[in-house]
Amino acid sequence: MRFGLLFWRDQRGGISFEFTIVFPLLMALLISSFGFFNAFRAADQHAKVSYVINDMVSRDEEVTDADLAEIALLQRKMLPDSMSGLGLRISSICFAGGSHKVMWSYTNNDADGPAWRALKNNEVPAGILPGMQEQENVILTETMAYWAPPISSFWVGPRSLASELVIRPRLVQMLIWKGQNESNVCPST
Numbered sequence: 001m002r003f004g005l006l007f008w009r010d011q012r013g014g015i016s017f018e019f020t021i022v023f024p025l026l027m028a029l030l031i032s033s034f035g036f037f038n039a040f041r042a043a044d045q046h047a048k049v050s051y052v053i054n055d056m057v058s059r060d061e062e063v064t065d066a067d068l069a070e071i072a073l074l075q076r077k078m079l080p081d082s083m084s085g086l087g088l089r090i091s092s093i094c095f096a097g098g099s100h101k102v103m104w105s106y107t108n109n110d111a112d113g114p115a116w117r118a119l120k121n122n123e124v125p126a127g128i129l130p131g132m133q134e135q136e137n138v139i140l141t142e143t144m145a146y147w148a149p150p151i152s153s154f155w156v157g158p159r160s161l162a163s164e165l166v167i168r169p170r171l172v173q174m175l176i177w178k179g180q181n182e183s184n185v186c187p188s189t
Contacts, residue, residue: 035149035156042083042147043161049078050163054141057090058167062176072108075143083161085146086110091119092175093140094186095132100124101186103137104177116142128164135186137174141165 053071057063072088079086091105105118119140129138141164148158169175174186 031151032156035151038149039147039156039159042080045079046083046143046145046147046161047163049075050141050143050165052078053088053090053143054139054165054167057139057141057175058170060169060175061172062178064178068106068108068177075108079145082150083145083147084110085144085160087116087142087144089116089119089140089142091140091142092137092177092181093119093124093129094135094137094174096135096186097188100126100129100132103174103183103186104181106177116144125164129166135173136168137186138166138168139175141167 053075056071056074060067068090071090075086075088087110088108089105092103094101094103100121102119102121102124105120107116107118109116125140129140132138142162144160144162146158146160149156176183
């Protein structure tokens with residue numbers, strides 16, 4: 001009995017015991033903070049690349065196959081190597097006769113990326129498009145990337161990053177894809 005009282009009153013080694021409990025928690029917090037930072041940075045980089053692509057396309061008067069292929073290559077070069085499964089879809093959408101029409105749609109997918117195909121008239125995501133006047137045109141840029149953290153932890157794991165951006169052409173009424181759809185009038189039917 002006396003030994004038990006002495007054991008509970010003995011303060012030697014208390015700091016070591018507290019350290020063995022607190023140190024793993026602090027290390028887990030530190031490693032997780034790196035994971036969260038990397039996740040936010042990857043999402044930010046993906047958003048910035050999407051905005052750059054959207055802005056570049058909106059400043060053109062017409063695009064060619066080579067221009068679009070170069071934009072897809074630029075997407076690959078601007079994103080870090082930790083992102084895979086890239087997908088890109090750029091579509092020109094106009095409004096006529098009370099409905100949205102797809103003038104043209106370009107897709108570029110990595111082998112391990114989304115299986116996007118060209119956008120069709122019945123697939124136009126009207127919920128993200130702004131209110132449009134008759135014969136008005138917008139450019140819809142959709143991007144996708146898969147990100148995996150360098151250190152996978154309990155709180156931060158792999159995730160898909162996606163963005164849908166809409167912008168009006170800046171220099172022309174309607175953006176033309178040279179060789180695909182060279183009409184600058186939105187069909188009403």
